[in-house]
Amino acid sequence: RKEVEQDPGPFNVPEGATVAFNCTYSNSASQSFFWYRQDCRKEPKLLMSVYSSGNEDGRFTAQLNRASQYISLLIRDSKLSDSATYLCVVNDPGGGADGLTFGKGTHLIIQP
């Protein structure tokens, strides 16, 4: 059974602070990793893919540690608009299209 584990939070963080989330996955053969963001009563939106070498997009940095099977997301200089649920997502492609396995999400609240 494929599993993705996240701390559900909530993380209450003051505006401007740096916040980090981790996520672990159970399938060592997993190949693709993502962070999605979901606002209340909206659809998940792709925030960023996570590459083995790590990647950065503005204030957001994602890291992958295959040896320990965890993925991280760092948000610097947090904004009020960053308040959302952050979903750690893993895809284990078996040669065709496969659905994504979602973590339960980490709820982030940025406070003014």
Place this chain on the structure above:
Amino acid sequence: DTEVTQTPKHLVMGMTNKKSLKCEQHMGHRAMYWYKQKAKKPPELMFVYSYEKLSINESVPSRFSPECPNSSLLNLHLHALQPEDSALYLCASSQTYNEQFFGPGTRLTVL
């Protein structure tokens, strides 16, 4: 056009009704998906279509019946649903079998 569209946005139906959810994408994606999401839970995969053929059915009850008329369209036919089927139904598509892009969802209430 980088959108996945879904209709209707909201649907209320009785347990004896038959209704359909529709999803459309014009990104040339060859894989399309249906997910079900209950409140405060992550999305759960229901069906996967790859090149217009059903490739994954995650043991979904037969009262949910997917259909892929062409590479841009995906339907979910609903019949004799139960109140516990009330949820947000999300459609997604992907090109590379990696990043998936979601539609806004249909919020379904079964009375």
